[in-house]
Amino acid sequence: DTPLGEVHAKVQLVAERANEWSALPAADKRALLKECLVLLRQHTDELKSAACKSRGYDRNAPEDLHLVADATVLSFVLTASWLRGGIDLMDSLAAKGQPPRGQRVIPRPNGSCRVRFETGRKEWLLGMSTRELVVRDRIPLQRDPLAETASVTGILGAGNVELLNDIIDALCRLNSVVVYKCNPVMEHSNRAKEKILEPLIRHGYLVFVYGGAEQGRAIVESQLVDKLTMTGSHHTFDKIMWGDLDKTDLSQKPVLRKPFISELGSVNPHIVVPGDAAWSDADLEAQAEALVANKLVNSGHLCASPQVLVTCREWPQRRAFLDAVRRKIAAARPPRCFYPGAEKQHAGHLKAMGEAAFVQPQSDSTEARTPTPLIFLEDLRIPKERSQAADPMGLRDEAFGCVLYEVALNSNATLPAFLPVAVDFCHERLWGNLSCTVVVDDGTRAHHQDHFEQILDSMQFGTIGVNCPPGLACSLPQLTWGGFPGNDERDVQSGIGRTGNLSCYENVEKSIIYGHFRNLQTFQLAESPQEAMHALVRADLVAAVFSKRSFLNITNLANFELTKAARRHKTVKTLAKRVADVLARRPVL
Numbered sequence: 335d336t337p338l339g340e341v342h343a344k345v346q347l348v349a350e351r352a353n354e355w356s357a358l359p360a361a362d363k364r365a366l367l368k369e370c371l372v373l374l375r376q377h378t379d380e381l382k383s384a385a386c387k388s389r390g391y392d393r394n395a396p397e398d399l400h401l402v403a404d405a406t407v408l409s410f411v412l413t414a415s416w417l418r419g420g421i422d423l424m425d426s427l428a429a430k431g432q433p434p435r436g437q438r439v440i441p442r443p444n445g446s447c448r449v450r451f452e453t454g455r456k457e458w459l460l461g462m463s464t465r466e467l468v469v470r471d472r473i474p475l476q477r478d479p480l481a482e483t484a485s486v487t488g489i490l491g492a493g494n495v496e497l498l499n500d501i502i503d504a505l506c507r508l509n510s511v512v513v514y515k516c517n518p519v520m521e522h523s524n525r526a527k528e529k530i531l532e533p534l535i536r537h538g539y540l541v542f543v544y545g546g547a548e549q550g551r552a553i554v555e556s557q558l559v560d561k562l563t564m565t566g567s568h569h570t571f572d573k574i575m576w577g578d579l580d581k582t583d584l585s586q587k588p589v590l591r592k593p594f595i596s597e598l599g600s601v602n603p604h605i606v607v608p609g610d611a612a613w614s615d616a617d618l619e620a621q622a623e624a625l626v627a628n629k630l631v632n633s634g635h636l637c638a639s640p641q642v643l644v645t646c647r648e649w650p651q652r653r654a655f656l657d658a659v660r661r662k663i664a665a666a667r668p669p670r671c672f673y674p675g676a677e678k679q680h681a682g683h684l685k686a687m688g689e690a691a692f693v694q695p696q697s698d699s700t701e702a703r704t705p706t707p708l709i710f711l712e713d714l715r716i717p718k719e720r721s722q723a724a725d726p727m728g729l730r731d732e733a734f735g736c737v738l739y740e741v742a743l744n745s746n747a748t749l750p751a752f753l754p755v756a757v758d759f760c761h762e763r764l765w766g767n768l769s770c771t772v773v774v775d776d777g778t779r780a781h782h783q784d785h786f787e788q789i790l791d792s793m794q795f796g797t798i799g800v801n802c803p804p805g806l807a808c809s810l811p812q813l814t815w816g817g818f819p820g821n822d823e824r825d826v827q828s829g830i831g832r833t834g835n836l837s838c839y840e841n842v843e844k845s846i847i848y849g850h851f852r853n854l855q856t857f858q859l860a861e862s863p864q865e866a867m868h869a870l871v872r873a874d875l876v877a878a879v880f881s882k883r884s885f886l887n888i889t890n891l892a893n894f895e896l897t898k899a900a901r902r903h904k905t906v907k908t909l910a911k912r913v914a915d916v917l918a919r920r921p922v923l
Contacts (some may be wrong), residue, residue, distance in 0.1 A: 336544045476837065595830065627859045
């Protein structure tokens with residue numbers, strides 16, 4: 335751990351560099367970030383090893399290959415994408431004197447607008463989605479981050495992934511120097527990140543602090559620290575914001591008086607919209623796999639992980655879809671909890687589910703650490719009257735692990751009838767407002783396009799993924815990541831403020847990511863040792879693309895993805911569709 339005296343000295347060091355960083359020209363900031371990107375390429379293998387060590391995975395164990403692939407993608411992508419995002423912002427500021435802009439602005443009937451970021455040909459080859467920022471103004475305005483007053487931001491880092499969004503957000507969007515307090519779970523990964531970010535550390539614009547609550551408290555309470563950012567739980571937020579005070583007592587005031595960006599958790603919904611036409615068997619299998627694979631990413635230790643599958647009870651294919659979900663759970667290679675307290679949470683949800691829980695089958699294993707099975711409960715019964723005491727645990731308690739519930743709502747099995755009911759249920763009964771997934775086939779969405787877009791306008795989530803995992807926003811610096819605006823200190827839920835938005839638009843409400851019904855951005859399962867090896871190969875190809883976006887690297891990854899998709903679903907439909915889209919440059923809408 336960093337001794338407390340050294341913590342104060344490090345805070346003093348960056349505070350003395352705050353004015354220097356604030357006044358540094360964009361071109362010079364870009365040069366420093368580019369140095370970091372070069373170092374990332376040099377320390378690629380070290381970062382991968384550190385990510386596995388932080389999670390307790392063995393890079394050389396065959397039974398861990400799927401987990402190693404997972405850690406490789408998360409660690410490298412979440413580092414490289416944000417370095418590139420900072421570079422792109424500084425490039426634009428240096429060349430044009432303004433942040434990068436979206437390619438289109440789409441006015442909406444409710445008085446907002448959507449700023450759309452189109453994809454280029456390289457991104458099309460990878461099946462990347464269209465992204466939009468929803469701005470609560472008819473005309474979107476951007477601000478100049480270089481005009482921000484010099485400041486010191488203290489960051490309480492995440493303990494589940496190698497996020498770089500908080501550091502880059504503070505440096506580039508807030509124009510602030512950074513004191514970064516590492517979560518002990520990610521210590522090995524942060525040691526590798528220190529080497530990658532050495533140019534910023536060398537100049538005194540960034541310092542790393544290691545330790546626990548004492549070190550965190552020293553940063554929070556330092557008079558030299560102007561702002562705070564954290565990734566974690568609402569319990570930690572409450573302790574920082576309120577200390578030992580009762581936040582429900584309206585006469586009490588928060589003990590913390592600094593701006594505080596907080597990215598917290600949520601009970602995230604995954605809404606499946608009935609199609610106008612029946613889904614094929616391949617569609618059912620593909621969507622079931624996308625859900626289960628997303629649930630298992632990072633062993634469920636993600637704030638964006640889906641927890642409640644929302645279906646229509648009258649959907650004729652509901653039973654077939656749930657059966658497909660069970661098959662995919664049974665076929666998936668087992669996850670393994672590594673986050674402190676997650677196993678206790680898992681046990682609590684399993685107890686709440688009772689005998690009706692479907693538990694992922696476990697094969698005989700000689701592993702030192704026992705895998706933690708994914709547990710699934712169909713048709714969770716919901717009391718008519720909402721109350722904290724009466725609502726089921728699955729609706730009000732973020733599991734932060736391998737836990738999945740299904741809620742079937744009574745509605746006609748059409749998009750116009752079901753989707754508003756589903757959205758209202760999510761708003762009213764699920765704790766938090768961080769993210770939501772909406773799965774809808776292309777034909778149904780096209781047939782009800784206006785109605786569908788109006789429902790998206792009304793949705794109160796920080797990020798919405800249409801046929802895509804909303805957690806992808808964590809790797810897209812143009813988008814935002816955080817709770818929906820309106821949370822407050824007494825009921826913080828998914829947090830206040832957000833990171834991202836490196837195009838610096840003002841008054842942003844939420845982010846939306848769009849994909850085709852069958853697309854290459856959904857997560858995939860490794861159902862066999864061979865597929866686990868394929869996952870590891872894919873992870874290295876993804877890392878190569880984010881290291882250097884050359885046509886060679888992108889072509890290699892695209893060829894791998896498309897060939898696997900065509901082979902896996904025993905059809906060339908996915909391949910043919912993607913090639914046709916690339917050639918026609920059709921938007922993913």
